[in-house]
Amino acid sequence: MDILIIGGTQFVGRHLAEAALAAGHQVTLFNRGKTGPGLYPQAETLVGDRDGNLDALKGRKWDVAFDPSGYLPRVVQQSAELLKDAVGRYVFISSISVYVDSDNADENAALNTMDDDPNSEDIPKYYGALKVACENVVTETFGDRGLNARPGFIIGPYDAVPRLPGLLWRYEQDGERVAGRPEQGVQVIHARDMADWLFKAVEQKLSGAYNMTGRPVKMNDLLDTVVSLTGKNTPVSYVGDELLKVRDIPPVDGVGYWVPTEAEGIMRANVDKVFAAGYTERPLRQSISETLEWLRREGFQSDNLKERIEGRVLSLEKEAEILEAFKQQS
Numbered sequence: 619m620d621i622l623i624i625g626g627t628q629f630v631g632r633h634l635a636e637a638a639l640a641a642g643h644q645v646t647l648f649n650r651g652k653t654g655p656g657l658y659p660q661a662e663t664l665v666g667d668r669d670g671n672l673d674a675l676k677g678r679k680w681d682v683a684f685d686p687s688g689y690l691p692r693v694v695q696q697s698a699e700l701l702k703d704a705v706g707r708y709v710f711i712s713s714i715s716v717y718v719d720s721d722n723a724d725e726n727a728a729l730n731t732m733d734d735d736p737n738s739e740d741i742p743k744y745y746g747a748l749k750v751a752c753e754n755v756v757t758e759t760f761g762d763r764g765l766n767a768r769p770g771f772i773i774g775p776y777d778a779v780p781r782l783p784g785l786l787w788r789y790e791q792d793g794e795r796v797a798g799r800p801e802q803g804v805q806v807i808h809a810r811d812m813a814d815w816l817f818k819a820v821e822q823k824l825s826g827a828y829n830m831t832g833r834p835v836k837m838n839d840l841l842d843t844v845v846s847l848t849g850k851n852t853p854v855s856y857v858g859d860e861l862l863k864v865r866d867i868p869p870v871d872g873v874g875y876w877v878p879t880e881a882e883g884i885m886r887a888n889v890d891k892v893f894a895a896g897y898t899e900r901p902l903r904q905s906i907s908e909t910l911e912w913l914r915r916e917g918f919q920s921d922n923l924k925e926r927i928e929g930r931v932l933s934l935e936k937e938a939e940i941l942e943a944f945k946q947q948s
């Protein structure tokens with residue numbers, strides 16, 4: 619197949635590109651040429667800007683376009699309009715954040731809106747509602763040739779978000795670690811598993827919305843796996859919610875996927891539809907091992923990741939304070 623990826627050089631797009639190249643497809647990447655230039659010499663790269671300069675896409679045809687880099691409906695509208703008759707199918711990477719409440723949400727659950735500020739382009743504030751509006755553009759333009767993938771927390775090599783990388787960075791350090799509740803569920807998807815299933819979905823001409831994440835695993839199973847892979851025999855103290863809440867630790871990123879009990883629904887989206895449609899996930903141990911290997915090889919050195927970790931992830935100093943408070947309390 620001839621494949622177009624709008625983006626393709628950071629994380630999810632890289633896994634789409636690698637899955638496509640491994641399957642022998644012809645791959646075209648369209649991006650500004652800023653992120654990861656020259657990563658895939660086997661692919662053609664077209665340079666432009668999806669917001670206002672799509673000229674390089676004009677007059678071309680592809681079997682399918684994957685869009686992992688859309689956040690604003692105004693911008694997704696531009697590629698959708700241009701590609702309406704130039705691609706067979708259009709796959710948009712949306713998010714599980716489209717739901718008002720993702721606790722056991724299936725694809726028909728209530729979606730976020732931005733009725734209070736309908737023209738806003740404030741992505742951090744309206745991330746989920748803006749993804750809903752992007753999905754609507756895809757559905758209106760492509761009908762049953764469009765697919766909206768709604769991933770949960772994505773993991774795997776190349777991850778630019780300091781969640782699993784932040785957690786692994788902490789577990790690479792010496793000493794004891796703080797965690798929340800051992801029984802908390804954690805629901806993640808490997809970017810390559812997502813990419814592989816999306817190719818199957820295209821071949822089967824699937825359309826509409828699909829929640830895309832894994833079956834939840836327990837926090838203590840996740841952390842036991844991490845400790846066994848780092849080989850550091852790290853002691854882990856499960857301190858519960860309160861000591862983390864009073865210190866305003868950011869949920870999800872702060873202490874490696876910890877969320878307070880009342881917010882655990884974000885780790886419980888309903889994934890029956892995608893599993894019934896043939897989605898399979900690799901073992902969690904393999905996902906973590908691949909990510910750790912990548913981080914040790916190049917990720918931990920990247921300035922970008924270091925900066926992001928420093929801003930979002932529990933520092934070792936603060937962790938020591940929490941451990942001290944926990945010991946005094948118990």
Ligand SMILES: NC(=O)c1ccc[n+]([C@@H]2O[C@H](COP(=O)([O-])OP(=O)(O)OC[C@H]3O[C@@H](n4cnc5c(N)ncnc54)[C@H](OP(=O)(O)O)[C@@H]3O)[C@@H](O)[C@H]2O)c1
Nearest residue numbers: 625626627628629630631649650651652653667668687772
């Ligand atoms: N991480 C998670 O846990 C998570 C969860 C749910 C959903 N998601 C979704 O998954 C997707 C992740 O995307 P990714 O960053 O990994 O995708 P990616 O395709 O690997 O990287 C982003 C690409 O977009 C290109 N790009 C950025 N601005 C552009 C512009 N104005 N015009 C043309 N190209 C542009 C970048 O290249 P240049 O800079 O060279 O232009 C880069 O190639 C997002 O849609 C996100 O909402 C993520």
